[in-house]
Amino acid sequence: MHSTQALARRGIVEPMRGVLLTVLLAAACGDDSPGTAADASPDGTPPPPACPTEPPTGALADQTMPGVSITPAPAIRSLTIEWAITGDANVNATGAVRYRTGGGEWKQGFPLKRIPAGSMMSFSWLNRFSGSVFDLDPATPYELELALRDPDGGCEIRTVMVATRAVPAPMPGAPVKPVTPQTFTQVTGAAVPGDILELAAGTYPGFTYMKDGAPGMPIVFRAAAGATVNITGDVRLDSRHDLIVEGLTIAGKIKFNSAQRVAIVKNTITTTEDGITTKTRSEDLYIADNTVTGATLWNEPALGASGNNIGEGIEVTGPGHVIEHNRVKGFRDCISTIEDTNASDQHSIDIAYNDLSECADDGIEADFCFHNCRIVGNRLTNVFIGLSSQPGLGGPTYFIRNVIFNTLLSAFKLQRGSVGDVALHNTVVKRGDAFGIYTTDVFSRQYFRNNLFLGGPGGTYNTYDIGTGQVIVLSAADATVDLDYDGYGGTSFSGRFGAARFTNLAELKAMTTEKHAVEITAAAFAMPPAIPSSPFPSQPPPDLRPAAGGAAIDVGLVLPGFAYAGAAPDLGAYEAGAPVPAYGPR
Numbered sequence: 001m002h003s004t005q006a007l008a009r010r011g012i013v014e015p016m017r018g019v020l021l022t023v024l025l026a027a028a029c030g031d032d033s034p035g036t037a038a039d040a041s042p043d044g045t046p047p048p049p050a051c052p053t054e055p056p057t058g059a060l061a062d063q064t065m066p067g068v069s070i071t072p073a074p075a076i077r078s079l080t081i082e083w084a085i086t087g088d089a090n091v092n093a094t095g096a097v098r099y100r101t102g103g104g105e106w107k108q109g110f111p112l113k114r115i116p117a118g119s120m121m122s123f124s125w126l127n128r129f130s131g132s133v134f135d136l137d138p139a140t141p142y143e144l145e146l147a148l149r150d151p152d153g154g155c156e157i158r159t160v161m162v163a164t165r166a167v168p169a170p171m172p173g174a175p176v177k178p179v180t181p182q183t184f185t186q187v188t189g190a191a192v193p194g195d196i197l198e199l200a201a202g203t204y205p206g207f208t209y210m211k212d213g214a215p216g217m218p219i220v221f222r223a224a225a226g227a228t229v230n231i232t233g234d235v236r237l238d239s240r241h242d243l244i245v246e247g248l249t250i251a252g253k254i255k256f257n258s259a260q261r262v263a264i265v266k267n268t269i270t271t272t273e274d275g276i277t278t279k280t281r282s283e284d285l286y287i288a289d290n291t292v293t294g295a296t297l298w299n300e301p302a303l304g305a306s307g308n309n310i311g312e313g314i315e316v317t318g319p320g321h322v323i324e325h326n327r328v329k330g331f332r333d334c335i336s337t338i339e340d341t342n343a344s345d346q347h348s349i350d351i352a353y354n355d356l357s358e359c360a361d362d363g364i365e366a367d368f369c370f371h372n373c374r375i376v377g378n379r380l381t382n383v384f385i386g387l388s389s390q391p392g393l394g395g396p397t398y399f400i401r402n403v404i405f406n407t408l409l410s411a412f413k414l415q416r417g418s419v420g421d422v423a424l425h426n427t428v429v430k431r432g433d434a435f436g437i438y439t440t441d442v443f444s445r446q447y448f449r450n451n452l453f454l455g456g457p458g459g460t461y462n463t464y465d466i467g468t469g470q471v472i473v474l475s476a477a478d479a480t481v482d483l484d485y486d487g488y489g490g491t492s493f494s495g496r497f498g499a500a501r502f503t504n505l506a507e508l509k510a511m512t513t514e515k516h517a518v519e520i521t522a523a524a525f526a527m528p529p530a531i532p533s534s535p536f537p538s539q540p541p542p543d544l545r546p547a548a549g550g551a552a553i554d555v556g557l558v559l560p561g562f563a564y565a566g567a568a569p570d571l572g573a574y575e576a577g578a579p580v581p582a583y584g585p586r
Contacts, residue, residue, distance in 0.1 A: 051155040058152020061089040066148050067128075071162040073284070073320035073348035076138045079162060080348040080372040081112060083129040083146060085154075091116055093150035095129035096560075101142050109133045110561040112146070113396040113422065113447070115371070120417060122341055123368070125394035130371050132398065134561060139166035165320075168244055168263035168286045170196055171217045178224075193217040193242065199229045206233020206252055213242030215261065223247035237262055258282060265289050266585070274312045275331070281318040281344035287326065289585040290314075294330035298538050302360035303384045303408065303462040305332075309360035312336050317344045324352045327584035329359075334383070336365035339390075343368035352376045355584030358538060359383040362413065363404070365390075369397045371420075376400045377573075379583040380407065381541040384464075386428065388413040395420015395445065401573040404428045406532050406539045409464050410436055411453070414443040423448045424559060427544050427572035429529050432458040432466030434490045436473035443476055448483040450556035452546075452572035454520060455490035456531030470495040472508070482513050485557040487571045489520040516557070518571070524551045526576075545574040 056063050067084035074080070081097060095112030112131035118124065129148065136142065141163040148156050171194040179187045181202045188197055188209065194217040201224065213219040219242065223229040230249050237243060237256035244263040245254065254269065254276045256262050263286040269275050275292035278285070296302055296309040303309075313328035317338035328334040334356040337346050347370040356363045356378060363380035365388040366373045375398060380386050386404040389397050390413050397420065404411050404427065411428040414421055414437050423446070428434065434455030437443070458468040467473055469491030474481070477498045494503045500511040505519045522528035526547045532539050546552040553576055556569030565575050574580070 051157070056153020058090075058150070061087060062092070062150075062152040064088040064093045064148065064150035064152070064154030066154065066156045066158075069146060069158060069160060071144070071160055074162055074164050075320060075348055075350050076165045076167055076286070076322050077134070077136050077352075078350055078374055079133045079136065079142065079144070079164065081129070081131050081133070081144065081146065081160070082371070083112065083148065085127055085129065085148070087154065088114075088127070088150055088152075090152070092152070093129075093148060093154060095131070096147040096149075097131065097133060097144055099133050099136075099142050099144050101137070101140055103143075106145070108560045110559060113420065115394045115396075115420060118394055118419060120391060120393060120419070123343075123370075123393050125370070130394075130396055132372050132374055132396070134374070134376070134400075136164050138164055140164050165284065168218065168261070168265075170194075170220050170244065174217075174220070188221075191219050193219060196220040196222065198222055198224045199227070199248070200224050201227035201229060203230045203232060206231055206235060208236040208238075209240060209243070212240055215242060218242045218244045218261070218263070220244040220246065221248070253277060255279075256282065256285075260284060263287075267291075269293070271295070271311065273310060275314060275328070277312055277315040278317060279315075279338070279342070282316065282321070283318050284320040285316060285318075285322070287314055287316075287321070287323045289325050291327045291585060292329075294328075296330045296332060296358065296360050298330075298358040298360065298382050299536055300462050304464060305361050307332075307360050307384075307462060313356075313359075316349065317342070317346055319345050319348045322350045322352075324350065324354065325582070325584060325586050326354045328354060329357045331358075332360055333362045333365045334359040334380075336362065337367055337369060337373070339365075339367045345370065346373065347371045349373045350376070351378065353581055353583055354378045356383065357381040357541075361385065362388040363407070364388065366397055367391070368393060371395060372398070374398045374400070375402060377581055377583075378402045379541055380404045382535070382538045383407045385409050385413045386411040387426075389418045389421050390414070391416040391418035391443075392420050396422045399423040399426060401425045402427075403541075403544055403573045404430070405529070405541055405544065406430060406535055408432070408461055408466055408535055410438065412437060414446065415439040415441050417441045418443045419445050421446045423451055424562070425450045425556075425569070425571075425573055427452045427574070429454045429531070429542075429544060431456045431531055431535060432469060433473045433495070434469070434471045434488055436467050436470070437476065438465075438473070439476050441476060442478050444478045444480045446477070446481045446483070449485050449559060450569055450571050451486045452520065452524070452552055453486065453488050454522065454524075454529075454531075457491060461535065468492075472497050474498065484513050485516045485555070485571070486514060487518045487520040487524065487552055487555075489522075489524070493519055516555070518551055518555055520551045520571075523547065526550075543580065544572070545578070545580065546570050546572055546576045548576050
C-alpha cells in the first residue's frame with residue numbers, strides 16, 4: 001500500500017485537506033445490493049457485497065477500470081465523492097455509496113451520478129462517478145463504502161474515511177476584549193488568534209482588517225449582548241483567514257476576496273450594491289443566519305438580467321462554502337456563484353434553507369458549478385427565475401426540496417448547454433407554463449424525480465413571454481434527459497418534451513420517460529394555492545404542503561438516502577403532515 005504522501009507526489013491523489021487515501025478492498029459486486037438483511041452478520045452489520053468471478057463479457061471499450069477516488073472540500077453536513085474511471089463507453093456502469101460513523105449501522109446514500117468526460121467553453125471534466133452524501137452531522141468522521149459495477153466488466157468496492165467540518169465557533173476559553181468606537185483601531189490592531197473582539201453599542205465606520213486568526217483559533221468580531229453595533233460603510237476582509245463576524249448591523253457590503261475559513265453570521269446588512277461577496281476564489285466560507293436587503297424593487301421593469309436591478313445578495317466562488325438560513329431580498333440575484341471565465345473551482349457548495357424573495361433575475365444562480373453544488377430546502381418567492389444552472393459543468397448540481405412560488409419565466413433555468421443537473425422533490429407554483437425552459441441550447445443528462453409543477457394563466461412581462469400554462473415546454477431537452485414520477489398541472493395538460501408533443505397525460509406517459517407522471521390541480525395541496533392574478537405586488541409565501549389523500553400522496557419513487565412516510569414518497573418538497581422547515585435566520 002502506497003502512502004498518501006507518495007501518491008500525492010506522483011499526482012495520483014489530490015493533496016488537499018479532508019482527502020484521505022482510499023482503502024481498496026479486493027471485493028466483488030454481484031447483482032445484490034449492499035447490505036441486505038438476509039446476509040447481515042450476527043451483530044446486524046451488513047457485510048460488503050461480493051464481485052463476480054466470471055470474466056468480462058462486454059467490449060473492451062465498454063468495460064470500466066476504476067481509478068482514484070477523492071472526497072474534496074468536506075462541508076459541514078454533506079460530503080463530496082469523486083471517483084475517476086476509464087472505459088464504460090456505453091455509460092452503463094453504476095456507482096453506489098453507503099456510510100456510517102463510529103462503526104455503527106450502514107445507511108444507504110443516493111447513487112453516484114455517472115459523468116462522461118466533456119467540455120464547455122474553457123472548462124472540461126473527466127470521465128468519472130460523482131455524488132454527495134447528505135444530512136450528516138458536523139465535525140464527525142464517516143466511513144464511506146463505494147461500490148462500482150459494470151455489467152460489461154469492472155467492479156470494485158472501496159472504503160474512504162473522511163470527516164465533516166465543524167460549525168465555526170470561537171476558541172474554547174477565548175479571551176474577550178471590549179471594543180468601543182474610540183478604541184476600535186487600537187484593540188482590533190492588537191488582536192491575536194483566538195481573541196473575541198466584543199463591540200459595544202455605537203456607530204463605527206467601515207473598516208478593512210489585515211490580521212488573521214488560525215485554524216481552531218479565529219479572531220471574532222461580535223456585538224456585545226443586546227447591543228446594536230452600526231457599521232456605516234463596507235467591511236473588507238480580503239485575503240484573510242479564520243475570522244468570524246457576528247451580530248453587526250452594516251450599511252454597506254461585506255467583501256472578502258481570496259479568503260479562507262471566514263464566517264459571516266447573524267448580521268443585518270442593508271446595501272445599494274452587493275451584500276456579502278467574494279469575487280475571487282475563496283475556500284470553506286460559512287455564511288449563515290444573516291438578513292441581507294438590497295435596493296432592487298419587485299416590479300416589471302426590474303425583471304431579467306438586463307432589467308432595472310442591481311447587486312448580488314450573497315455571491316461566492318471556490319469550493320467548500322456553506323450558505324444556510326439567510327434571509328435575502330431585493331437583488332438582481334439573491335444567491336449566486338460566479339459566471340463565465342471568472343468561475344473558480346466551484347464545487348462542494350451547500351446552499352440550504354435560505355428564505356429568498358424579490359429576486360429580479362435569479363433566486364439562486366448556481367451557474368458554472370463544476371460538481372456537487374447542493375441547493376437544498378430553500379424557499380423562493382417573487383423571483384423572475386427560481387433556480388439557475390446556466391450551465392452545469394458535467395454535474396451533478398443538486399436541487400432538492402426547494403419551494404418556489406410566484407416565479408415568472410422559469411422555475412429552472414438550464415441554459416447554455418447545461419449538463420448533469422439532478423432535481424428531486426421540488427414544489428413549483430407559478431403563472432404561465434408549469435415547467436418551461438426557453439432556450440435553443442441543448443441541455444443533457446438531467447435527472448428529475450418526485451417534483452410538483454403547477455402552472456396557470458400566461459402573459460408577457462418586460463418582453464418575456466412566460467407561456468400559456470402548458471405543463472411542460474422543454475424543446476431543447478436531448479434524449480439523455482430523464483424525467484419521471486413528477487406531478488404536473490396547468491391550464492391545459494399539453495406541451496413538448498424534446499421531440500415529443502403531447503396533449504394529455506396518456507400521451508406524455510407513452511411518448512416520454514415520464515411513465516409514472518400524475519396530473520394535479522391546486523387541490524393536491526392541503527391549502528390550495530391561488531395562482532396570482534398578477535405577479536405584482538409581492539405575494540406572501542403560501543403553505544404548499546400536500547393534502548392528505550391527494551394526488552401527490554404516496555406516488556413518488558423511493559430514492560435511496562431520502563426518508564419518507566407511508567407506502568411511497570409524496571411528490572414535492574414536503575411529506576404530508578410534516579412541519580414546514582425553518583427558512584431563513586434561526
